[in-house]
Every structure is written in structure tokens, then in C-alpha cells.
Amino acid sequence: MSARQDILGRVRAALSDVPASEPATWSEDEDNDGAAAYARRGEVKGAALTALFAERCGEYQARVTRVAAAGVRAAIEAACARHNAASLAIPVGLPEDWRPETVEIHVDRPLLSHRQLERAGGALTGCALAIAETGTIVLDAGEAQGRRALTLLPDLHICVIRAAQIVASVPEAIALLAGDARTVARPLTFISGPSATSDIELKRVEGVHGPRRLEVLIAA
């Protein structure tokens, strides 16, 4: 017997007490018991949403700047200057009006090598959405984001978020991502601040393997 048949057989034998009529999944939509009625939507809305995201994301030692839509390029240039970044790696499809004019630009097409990415002064991307309650940015390799290595190897990540992309809570973000998850199945990366470790005496150290510096620009 194959390991597969063997394991599935053992699972079925172990579950002989489970009635065949029981649904295989639990769903919050079908359960009317208030005991499990967690918040599917956050209560924060509108301008407060942007403020909450900025506050929570900032608490992770990310630098958060709010800019007018027309001021994105200047803000990116200022971020590059702050970190002495002389070049940026960018994905295909990044909005033209975000491209800084003060630094060298490397477009990830043809694909940049891992070495080239590592030597870039930073990476500049957009995002799929952002979560206010947890201060999280979500990348799904979609528009203006590129592949995963692009935002991983450079030591600086500059991420532009449009205010309209901010949702209140984790369940809202998951609900928005679910459609694509079932069809195109893009890789997802949830980013909450720069990489960190607390492995030594639980002292938080910002910056281990991922980008050690995270600049977040919220465009109105």
C-alpha cells in the first residue's frame, strides 16, 4: 500500500465517530453563534484609516511619510537622499510619475541577477493593499510590485501606498485577496516593518536578512 493510501486510510479509521452529515468546513457565514462572531470589518473608516495605518506602521520602525499624489516623486527622491541610495531597482509597470530623476534606475527586465539586486541602493514598488490595524503592507506580485526577490535583496525598500488601498483589518485584506488566490495564485508577502529579530535576550533588533530600512509613502 502506498504511504498516501495508508495515511488517508488511517485518518478515516480514526474519524469513525464523525457523522457523515457534518459539513467538512466551518464557516463564519453559516454559524449564527455569537461566541464565534469575530469582527469581519474594522470600525475605522476614511481619513482615520490612513492615520491609523501611519501610526501602526510607524511603530515598527518604518519611516512613514504622507504626501500629495503629485508629490510622490519628490518624496522618493528625498528618501533616497536620506539613505544615500544612488540607485533603485524597480518592477516593470511602475507609474512613470513616481520614477526619481536623482538616482540611477534598474528596471527588472530582463531579470536582474541576485547580485545586481543586492548591490542596488534600494527597491521601489507599490503594493496590493495595506492593513491599518496591524500596520501591514501586502505585496502580491501584481501591478507595480514585481517579483519577490526585488523587495528582498536590496537593503532599502521604498513602498508607495495609495490611501484608497488601505483596509481596516486582516479579515478584510484576506477577503480582498481571496479572489485572486483561487484563480491566479500569485505569491503573497505581508510586510510589517523592516526585518527584525528578538532571539537574543528578547531585545528587538531591526534588520536581519530582509531590507533593514523600510520607507512607506502614503499618497493621498
Added chain:
Amino acid sequence: MSRNEFADAARPALEDSQLRANLREATHTIRDKRARVTGELADWEELREAGRRIKERAMRHLDVHLEQLERTVTKAGGRVHWARDGAEANRLIGDLIAATGADEVVKVKSMVTDEIALNSALAERGITAVETDLAELIIQLSHDSSSHILVPAIHRNRGEIREIFRRELAGTEALSDDPAQLAEAARAHLRRKFLSARVAISGANFAVAETGAVCVVESEGNGRMCTTLPRSLITVMGIEKLLPRFADLGVMLQLLPRSSTAERMNPYTSLWTGVTRGDGPQEFHLVLLDAGRTATLRDEVGREALNCIRCSACLNVCPVYERTGGHAYESTYPGPIGAILTPQLSEFRKGASLPWASSLCGACYDVCPVKIDIPTVLVHLRGRVNREVEGYGGGGEGAAMGLLARVFQRRGSYERAQRLARALSRPIVRDGWITRRLPGPIAGWQSVRELPAPASETFREWWRSRPPEDKR
């Protein structure tokens, strides 16, 4: 084997005052942070209940979900393998690595590969597995073993870590004991490994049957490195890690980070589905491991242990863990959850004494993000161990309890027993307590407890002696 196995293993830790200070500091720090960050969510209790229902239902229909996971992962370009036990998984993984020609692989921190001792199995085949989580690296370089699910090197302080790095890593002679500098040294050492590795091995925090997405939750970025840069990725997961629906992540990704690192969200969470062209590994293998999960599933009470999402909140609040540390459990899974997982996963070949490594205070149940009733399972397992494991349940305890049960069932015999105990104990009572050591098995019980004397008058006797007008 005996119930004293855990107590004996705990003795060295209890005598090490530095270790106890490290542990106390660490567990209290995380526990306080966790309380703050869970208190911030108005729906925390509802989230816990939803988490419990999601996992419970998933386990009760595990066969259906496993077959679906196999379909969705395969459809997305991944390959699914099944392993009945650790040896089979290790062989399979070794073969997959050998096929790529690699003799070094990078690894994301993973409990399950520790459980099946993958690293040493690979070493026997000439394959070096490089741990990339900072704490796991410290453990690996010092040939030590993990003592905490989340912070494996919780028992080491910064001075000890500096010494380990100086001894094992090139170019670290001038290293200070500043945590930032220590992390920097690990970054430089591992960066070379990430860029040259052809194969990575990871565990999984979750795998979604509905879509085939596999999820790794981490902080340092080593998980992203391993699941992004190498050409091949091999993920090993216990079959209980499965979630039925993508929507379940909306609950779990709130419960796990807040319970685990006590953050609103951990720095990085990666989800990937099979293979994506031009992005990340172009070869993906998912190894579904049984290794005692189906045996655990058979026990209708004990199966709850499989709902665990490995957050480690129960370790940090446990009065026993706080004093003994993780090594005393002699298991990959320490603490309260380890005390119910280890004996069950090993079918009582390991950790049979662990169900007694608890005061049954219930703090673990209160913090568990998926509401595993650990105290109930502990008591249930004590019974099973007594009945099923040689060396336990003897010593006349079972017979004595049976006799007491018969005596206590009838009022007449119960009251006669009380009078008899009072008469027999009278010569050895001092100030209301029996302080003299009694003979036989009671001496052991007495060695850590004080035995009150039987009351000179029971409530029933007092009640009967009242005049009738007082009894209204």
C-alpha cells in the same frame, strides 16, 4: 519508565540559577506584551472561538481536506509526497536533494524537521543543512538543542552567544555582545549561504486546502530568503497544519502573531502556491507527514492537541516551564502543549511522564489562541498512561482509589471510614497537622504536601448534634 522521569530531567535546570533568571525574565516579558496586544482587540474571545471551530472541523474531516490540498498544490505546479513517519520523510527529502546534486541546503526554522531529526539524517548522506533562523543558528553552532518553540535559544544570554559566534564564525574576533552586532554577524555569514543555495527546506505554519497556498510566518527575513531565492523548495508539514479555506487566514493571521511574538503582526508572512514562473523556486515539493498524527486523531479527547498552531503562549504562562525550561521535557515540543503532544505523537514511547509535568492550573488554556483545553487532555492522558504504559499505574494506587470509590459511595461506610481515620491518626497529630512521615507510598505524596488531620468533628456529626429548632 516512571512518573519521575520529568522530575529527574528537570533537576539540573532547577539547580541552575542563571538559567532560571534568564527564563523568568524572558517568559514574563513575552507574557506581559501578549496580554497588552490581545487586550487591544475587542473581539479577541470571538476570534479564539472561531479559531477553535476552524481547526476542530478541519481535523474532523482531515481526509477530505488533504485530498483537496494535494489537488490544488499539484494543479499549481507543485509535487505532493506522503510520509508515514520521520524515517520515510527523511529518506524522501534526502532523495529529492540528491537529485539536484546539492550537498548543502538552507533551512527555515521548522519544528517538524526537528521532530523527525532531518538534519542528522541528511548529514549521514553527506548533505549539510544550514539553519538560517538566528536562534536556530546559535543552537546549531553550539551543538545544543532548542528549549522554546518560538525563541529556541531563550536559555542563552548575549555573553554566551558572543562566545559561540567567536568560536564558530570567521572574522568575528572583535565582536561585542551587543545584540545588533551579533545579528549583523549572522547576517553576513548567512547572506553568502542564501545566495549560493540551490535547495531550501521549510516547514509550514499553514497550508490552505482550498487554494494550495502554503504559509510561513517569520520575523527575520530568512524565511523569505529560503522560499524565494533557491531553485528548489521542499516544504515538510505535519498533516494537522492544514486549513480548509483561504478565509481562515483572516482569523489565524490575527491569532498567531499576537499570541506568539506578542506583536500585532510579525514582520514577514509569505504565502506561495505551487510554482510561479519567473518568481521564486521553479521546483516545489510538499511533504505531508503523519508521524503519529493519525494515532493522535484516534483519541477523541486527545485529538484536540492537533489544533495547536505552535504559538508558544502556553509555555510563557506555565509555572512549570518557567522554572524548568524546555530541556527538561526532552522533546521538540516543550511546555504544556508538549506535555500533551509528545506522548501522543510518539504513541507513548516518549514523554509518558509529561502529563504529570503540570499543576493543572489552567493558565495554558486561558491563553491558547485556539482554546485547546490542555488541563482536560492532561488528566485524560494520565489515565491512559496509567492503563497503557508499563511501569505506570502500579504501586497499588489504582487499587487504593478503587477501594476508596466503593467506601465513599455509601453514607454509612463513608462515615465509618471518617471515624476510623480519626482514631488511627490521633497519636500522630500535632496542632491539626500530620507532620510525621507515614509509611509506604503515602510518604512520597507527603514529601511535597502537608497533610491536614481529620476533623475532630465532621459537619454531619455537628449537624446531627444541633437541637431541632436550629435546623430550620
